[in-house]
Amino acid sequence: xxxxxxxxxxxxxxxxxxxxxxxxxxxxxxxxxxxxxxxxxxxxxxxxxxxxxxxxxxxxxxxxxxxxxxxxxxxxxxxxxxxxxxxxxxxxxxxxxxxxxxxxxxxxxxxxxxxxxxxxxxxxxxxxxxxxxxxxxxxxxxxxxxxxxxxxxxxxxxxxxxxxxxxxxxxxxxxxxxxxxxxxxxxxxxxxxxxxxxxxxxxxxxxxxxxxxxxxxxxxxxxxxxxxxxxxxxxxxxxxxxxxxxxxxxxxxxxxxxxxxxxxxxxxxxxxxxxxxxxxxxxxxxxxxxxxxxxxxxxxxxxxxxxxxx
Amino acid sequence: xxxxxxxxxxxxxxxxxxxxxxxxxxxxxxxxxxxxxxxxxxxxxxxxxxxxxxxxxxxxxxxxxxxxxxxxxxxxxxxxxxxxxxxxxxxxxxxxxxxxxxxxxxxxxxxxxxxxxxxxxxxxxxxxxxxxxxxxxxxxxxxxxxxxxxxxxxxxxxxxxxxxxxxxxxxxxxxxxxxxxxxxxxxxxxxxxxxxxxxxxxxxxxxxxxxxxxxxxxxxxxxxxxxxxxxxxxxxxxxxxxxxxxxxxxxxxxxxxxxxxxxxxxxxxxxxxxxxxxxxxxxxxxxxxxxxxxxxxxxxxxxxxxx
Numbered sequence: 188x189x190x191x192x193x194x195x196x197x198x199x200x201x202x203x204x205x206x207x208x209x210x211x212x213x214x215x216x217x218x219x220x221x222x223x224x225x226x227x228x229x230x231x232x233x234x235x236x237x238x239x240x241x242x243x244x245x246x247x248x249x250x251x252x253x254x255x256x257x258x259x260x261x262x263x264x265x266x267x268x269x270x271x272x273x274x275x276x277x278x279x280x281x282x283x284x285x286x287x288x289x290x291x292x293x294x295x296x297x298x299x300x301x302x303x304x305x306x307x308x309x310x311x312x313x314x315x316x317x318x319x320x321x322x323x324x325x326x327x328x329x330x331x332x333x334x335x336x337x338x339x340x341x342x343x344x345x346x347x348x349x350x351x352x353x354x355x356x357x358x359x360x361x362x363x364x365x366x367x368x369x370x371x372x373x374x375x376x377x378x379x380x381x382x383x384x385x386x387x388x389x390x391x392x393x394x395x396x397x398x399x400x401x402x403x404x405x406x407x408x409x410x411x412x413x414x415x416x417x418x419x420x421x422x423x424x425x426x427x428x429x430x431x432x433x434x435x436x437x438x439x440x441x442x443x444x445x446x447x448x449x450x451x452x453x454x455x456x457x458x459x460x461x462x463x464x465x466x467x468x469x470x471x472x473x474x475x476x477x478x479x480x481x482x483x484x485x486x487x488x489x490x491x492x493x494x495x496x497x
Numbered sequence: 498x499x500x501x502x503x504x505x506x507x508x509x510x511x512x513x514x515x516x517x518x519x520x521x522x523x524x525x526x527x528x529x530x531x532x533x534x535x536x537x538x539x540x541x542x543x544x545x546x547x548x549x550x551x552x553x554x555x556x557x558x559x560x561x562x563x564x565x566x567x568x569x570x571x572x573x574x575x576x577x578x579x580x581x582x583x584x585x586x587x588x589x590x591x592x593x594x595x596x597x598x599x600x601x602x603x604x605x606x607x608x609x610x611x612x613x614x615x616x617x618x619x620x621x622x623x624x625x626x627x628x629x630x631x632x633x634x635x636x637x638x639x640x641x642x643x644x645x646x647x648x649x650x651x652x653x654x655x656x657x658x659x660x661x662x663x664x665x666x667x668x669x670x671x672x673x674x675x676x677x678x679x680x681x682x683x684x685x686x687x688x689x690x691x692x693x694x695x696x697x698x699x700x701x702x703x704x705x706x707x708x709x710x711x712x713x714x715x716x717x718x719x720x721x722x723x724x725x726x727x728x729x730x731x732x733x734x735x736x737x738x739x740x741x742x743x744x745x746x747x748x749x750x751x752x753x754x755x756x757x758x759x760x761x762x763x764x765x766x767x768x769x770x771x772x773x774x775x776x777x778x779x780x781x782x783x784x785x786x787x788x789x790x791x792x793x794x795x796x797x798x799x800x801x802x803x804x
Binding site for chain 1: 541544545548549551552553554555556557558559562612613614616617619620621624639642643644645646647648649650651652653654669670672673674676677680705709730733734736737741752755756759767770771774777778781782785
């Protein structure tokens with residue numbers, strides 16, 4: 188995809204210039220493009236190649252199990268996918284996971300932390316930042332273990348909630364809530380950092396002027412701060428959505444997609460079909476749907492920012 | 498408008514100025530919380546405390562059970578401390594080999610990524626090319642591509658060319674997947690080196706490679722370190738890619754073997770799992786410390802990214 192959208196533009200350049208000096212210009216341009224070579228080669232082979240390949244594979248019955256012949260099956264994979272209740276469920280779970288943990292959880296909590304830590308003393312800020320960023324820096328798998336232990340039936344949370352008679356086996360009774368909470372914990376730091384940086388660019392004079400005019404702190408946030416940082420909000424939403432959409436390790440370690448398929452989001456179901464049952468064609472078709480889902484979310488965000496601008 | 502306002506209510510402004518000074522950095526008279534407001538300040542400190550504890554608690558089990566005997570899955574301390582868990586796993590098969598594999602994969606990827614992105618960033622930063630802007634946006638878009646979705650086609654490609662279970666091939670894929678973001682970061686760092694410094698070298702007949710190597714790169718050395726460490730940390734924690742592409746346990750990095758350990762012995766040896774997790778996490782925490790020092794605070798990491 189990367190290169191596919193790229194090449195027509197590259198090709199257009201010599202045409203635009205034209206004239207007698209064209210050969211020399213082309214040579215100079217090629218010389219300048221030379222350093223891009225290694226990176227472009229790697230991206231073409233490992234990104235664009237597999238993506239184009241995946242578009243082909245998605246329309247075949249390719250499997251890794253013995254059978255050497257791969258047949259073109261047209262839309263069969265897609266037909267099968269949307270009549271597969273587990274897949275449709277996984278798509279729902281993915282959307283719930285993305286909206287619950289990224290759009291609502293990480294985004295709002297990150298914003299809250301950035302706002303509330305603003306203007307705190309150095310020590311409070313450093314300690315809270317340290318713990319929140321710590322959760323972000325810890326490798327995915329370790330975060331999965333930590334939350335598995337935290338939510339286990341004899342784990343820390345139940346030891347605390349047991350005093351109030353609220354303990355239960357979270358990973359079985361509400362696996363989606365469990366993985367959503369874990370992902371909020373893990374990803375909030377990113378939104379917090381983005382919003383802290385954005386907030387520090389808001390001119391204090393504007394807020395002061397608004398305060399002097401009698402705007403409450405909520406109104407200052409709603410009508411001064413948020414409109415000023417809306418671009419950061421949109422790009423943050425886009426990045427965390429795409430990251431969360433692809434989240435695999437955390438859920439895989441905590442619940443393995445279970446119990447049953449209760450927390451099997453599309454990446455987990457795709458893994459199961461492609462690598463456990465060797466249905467590469469079917470798995471690839473799911474990967475394409477995942478990419479389309481990501482593109483849909485991005486389009487919504489871009490649309491939002493256009494609406495705000497006009 | 499603000500001048501008029503300041504005449505009218507000088508006291509409010511003075512109050513805000515003092516708040517600003519107390520708040521440090523750039524102005525505290527903002528957002529939903531300004532300090533020095535009695536109950537409101539107390540409430541916001543309560544919120545901070547609750548959030549702090551919520552973020553801290555999941556870590557508790559890791560630390561507590563790694564240094565206790567017979568630890569289970571909860572963090573209530575038994576106050577019988579031991580290093581037995583660490584001793585039990587400190588052997589070649591469990592810790593040393595996987596950690597070495599992680600080091601090779603992550604450092605190899607980081608080195609290759611830095612080289613390719615420094616080269617690629619040079620024309621993007623130095624020449625105003627017609628498609629430069631759209632190339633950068635494509636790169637930024639590729640940053641967001643879900644790697645998970647690319648893995649199935651990559652696997653079938655690797656399977657076809659017999660590259661599954663090959664470490665160099667895995668490094669190449671990891672490099673390709675880190676490149677978009679690394680190019681974006683490197684380009685932003687390179688933009689900070691003024692072109693005028695290079696012009697002298699150009700008039701002396703230096704070509705782009707000489708000027709990149711002897712003028713630009715030395716001046717942006719901290720940026721190069723940041724890109725290296727960032728890539729290293731990302732790949733150190735990468736679970737899915739080596740999990741799919743490397744099959745032999747001897748070749749797998751710690752991110753994968755620690756999961757295998759968990760699914761095989763986890764039920765019986767939680768203390769050891771916690772100890773392994775801590776050993777595996779320690780380098781990343783240390784490197785993140787170095788990273789923030791280089792950038793002068795975590796703030797600037799996003800600053801470097803913002804563009």
